[in-house]
Amino acid sequence: MKKLLYVLALFAVTFATAQEFSETVGSYLNNNRSVLGLQSQDVAEFSINSNSYSKSMDLDNVYVNQMHQGIEIFNSTSSFAIKNGAVVHANLRFTENVEQKVNTTTPSNTAITAISQAASTLGIQGSTNLELLETVGANSFIFSNGNISLENIPVKLVYQSTESNTLRLAWDLSIALLDGSHYYSLRVDAVTGALIDTIDWTVSCNFGEAPHSHENKSNGQSILFPETAAMSFSAVSGPEYRVFPIPAESPNHGPDVLLSDPANPVASPFGWHDTDGVAGAEFTVTRGNNVLAQDDIDGNNGTGASPDGGADLHFDFPFDLTTQPVDYLDAATTNLFYMNNIMHDVYYQYGFDEAAGNFQENNYGNSGNGSDSVNADAQDGSGTNNANFGTPPDGGNPRMQMFLWSGGSGPTDLLDINNGPLAGSYSGVPATFGGSLVGFNLTEDLVLVEDDDAGTSTDPNDACDVITNGAALSGKIAVIRRGACEFGVKALAAQNEGAVAVIMVNNVAGAPIPMAGGAVGGSVTIPLFMVSNVDGEAIIAELSMAVVNGTINGTTITPDIDGSLDNGIIAHEYGHGISNRLTGGPNNTGCLNNQEQMGEGWSDWLGMMITIEPGDQGADGRGIGTFALGQPITGGGIRPFPYSTDLSVNPHTYDDIKTAAVPHGVGSVWAAMIWDMTWDLIDQYGFDPDIYNGTGGNNIAIQLVLDGMKLQPCNPGFVTGRDAILMADQLNNAGANQCLIWEAFARRGLGLSAV
Structure with a gap:
């Protein structure tokens, strides 16, 4: 087992540099402690956790931990911007009156x-x-x-x-x-x-309820790698990858293209298959300095298969989205490899580099800890309808797990009632969790769940309280009403009583919806689907009078959807790694754990930034994850509202975080704010399709947001995050965009009076 290097990160700062920074920070703290509300004891002891040079701001970002009696105060990580030996900006997370608050300095256990x-x-x-x-x-x-x-x-x-x-x-x-x-x-x-x-450290992106519809149309094509250019590249010797290139968000947004040598020479100077810093590839598979992409169909995090491009590194594998994803595994894994490398190369240009804690095996002498390329798992068998990203501190390998998604079908005939007055076919919508319904076939009696109604729920058939007819459910198809508690809680309760499948009855009028699993949905292994209120209530009424036998038939369900083809979701997951390594410095990746943490928002935004196309407008509705959900490109996606500068399309305001779910709902409010700011900057400076070296408003926005992450302290909230972006503008642009930034945030309620 590889020893994690990040535990030694404190010693990565050279003594001379650490000494210089310590003197500068110490002087600042002592000169300003009364303003900061700190006592002399509170600033007497601290350590330099990490530091990195910012090219855009032309200063050192130094991250400092408060200490007492030689022991660090956890997540006291504070951000100092130091230029020419002086602190030009500081954001503190120090605790006041430390000596009076500690319980002991000696442990009782080992x-x-x-x-x-x-x-x-x-x-x-x-x-x-x-x-x-x-x-x-x-x-x-x-x-x-x-x-x-x-x-x-x-x-x-x-x-x-x-x-x-x-x-x-x-x-x-x-x-x-x-x-x-x-x-x-x-x-x-x-x-x-x-x-x-x-x-x-693993951020699991549980996606909420959103309507599905099956759509596999391609629209538009890449502006960075046009198909005609890619075809001419193929005659040139170099690595080739058949992928869905940015700015295409998914197969629905553009065609697959054979790209030649898309590695950026600044971010990946030896290409995507190097690890030794010498010309020539070390690997002919989807592995290199930035990522190892492989399958994990078994779901055991073991060594999976990686497609082999041969000595010529030609990764040209066919896609056929009408078949099950396992049939195009090599193609999907290649796209996953491509997109991880793209995220590495693009955001390297904006300061997510080696010193800042990016993900590389070999840092090529550019500071920071290496040996931490991304382990990216395609078609991970440990879950469905989800994705996640685990980010340990610098020097520890992050892991990206991309799952399959239930076929993007709307209501389809899933249930046949075999007897009585209700005999016939009924449509339903599969859940986004639980066992797969594709090809599933089962004939069994239906049984209505009964619970003791002892909790807050008032419906004895919603499985939100203790089930009282467990014996009757064993080996049967459970029928449950929607309402009061999470779908995962209901299904797991029925599963624990021995039910072999679940039919969920919608409790409101209209079409059934795809169900999200919530906190415990990952433990559900039996299949389930929802039927309409009209059909479901008729079944419940018949069950009160007679035995009802039914057949669940999944042969009409469309193939699963491979998350490794959804560039937006891949970018979203990788974005968690960026925000976790930049906030509080690369050696502390636990700084986004507070109620106002904006990690989900940054991830949505980072994905949208590399998929903006010429002709897009801020008022357009941008849904997140439409491909994985089986929606058309105009779909609403996984968030409460699609992203748009039009408040009638996305009405989110700062006040919404009082009731929004943490972290996804809260994050979507933050993303709406910085998306507005982005389009205000584009309106001011124009859009530049050169995502690497452009000078447009979109490029300026990326730089401001990433620098803001570096300037904020551990556990920032909305106000702190906004102020960090404002400070980044002062340091980068002499404050040229202060009014624009203020107005963008104030439009959604984060103005001068926000606290």
Whole structure:
């Protein structure tokens, strides 16, 4: 198992540089502590966590952790912009009156005990054969993975803040679950052994309810790599990839094209298949310095197959979207490889480079920690209708898991009632979670779920409370009403009672909808679908009088959709890696865990920025994930509203975060704001299709947002994020766009009075 390098990140800063930055930061803190509301004890001890030079701002971004008695205060990471030996901007997350808030400086339990306690609390089964591999420093260690983690386990003492505004001594450690579903950053109380804080470095993008329709039309084509140009390239010796090139968001947005040598020479100077920094490819498969793309059909995070382009690196594999995705696995994996590299190369130009914590095996001598290219899994078998991205600190490999999506069909005949007055065919819409209905065929009696109605729900047939007729459900098709609780909760409850499938009855008029699984949907393995209120209530009424037998027939369902072909979703997932490595610096990827965190918004926006096409207008509706959902390109996508500068299309305002779901709903509000700002900049400076070196408003917007991420501290909110963008404009453009930026945010309620 590769030892994670990020635990040594503190020592990556040279002594001379660290000393210079420490003196500058120390002087700033002492001179301004009264204004900052801090005591002398609060600024007496700190450490330089990481630093990187920003070309766009021409300064050093320095990230500082507050300490007490040699022990770091967790997530106190503060951002300092230092130029010519002076602090030109600072954003602090220091705690005041530290000495009065700490409970102790001496742990009562050991580091190895803390690992076992964390594993037990997480419900991890099996023996923990832990071995101490290295003592990094005082109270800082590296243990083996102990058969409980995909990676070795770093452990160190920190202080963890609590809701009661105290600081408790804790062991800070991380465990990557063996199935790859979660990469937990954990704090275990060093006195009581209780798990007191959990952050999941793996961001799982659970997509909400959105209507499906099946559409496979292609519209438009790439402006960066036109098909005619790609065809002429093919005569030139060099790597070739048949993909859906940006700005095409998906197969619905443009045709597949055979590209020749699309690697950017600045970001990937030795191409996409190099790892040694010497001319010539080290790999003939979809593997290189920036990403390893492979299948994980088994869902075990093992070594999957990667398509081989041969000595000529010609990755020209056919697509046939009318077949099941496994039939075009090589083509999908190639597109996944391409898009990860594109994200690397494009955002490298705007400061997501080696020093800032990007994802590369070899950093080519450009600072930062290497050995952390992306592990990108195509057709991952551990889930469906989803995608995720796990981002450990700099030096640890992130993992992108791209799943299959249920066929993008609208209502289709799924159910045949075989007896009684209701005999006939009924249409339904498959859920976006649970077992696949493609090719599924089952004949069994239907049974209406009954629960004790003891909770907040008032419907005894919605499975939101304790089921009382479990014996009757065993081996049968459960019928459940929509309402009150998440679809995943309902289906899992029926599954636990032995039901073999679920028919969900819509509780409102109109067509049935695709159901999202919510928090526990990933545990549901039985298939389920929704029928309309009219049909479902008729079935429920008949069940009260007689036995109803039905056949679920999935042979009419369209093939699954491969998320590895949805460039927008790939970009969204990669975007989580960008925002997590840039906010708080590359050595702390747990800085987007607060209620106002904007990670989902940045990811939506980063994906939209590389898929803007000439002729697009800000008022256009931009849905996210339309291809994966089986929608046409005009579809609404996975968010509550498509993105648009037109408030009648997207009415989001800052006030909406009071009731919006965290993080996806909150993030969509943030994305709406910076999307507005982007189009205001495009209106001012024009649109430049050169995503790498352009000077248009779109290029300016990307630079401002990424620099804003670098300038903000750990756990920023909307106001902090906005102010960081304003500061980036002052540093980059002498404040030329201050009014424009203010007006864009104020339009959606984030004006001067916002707090």
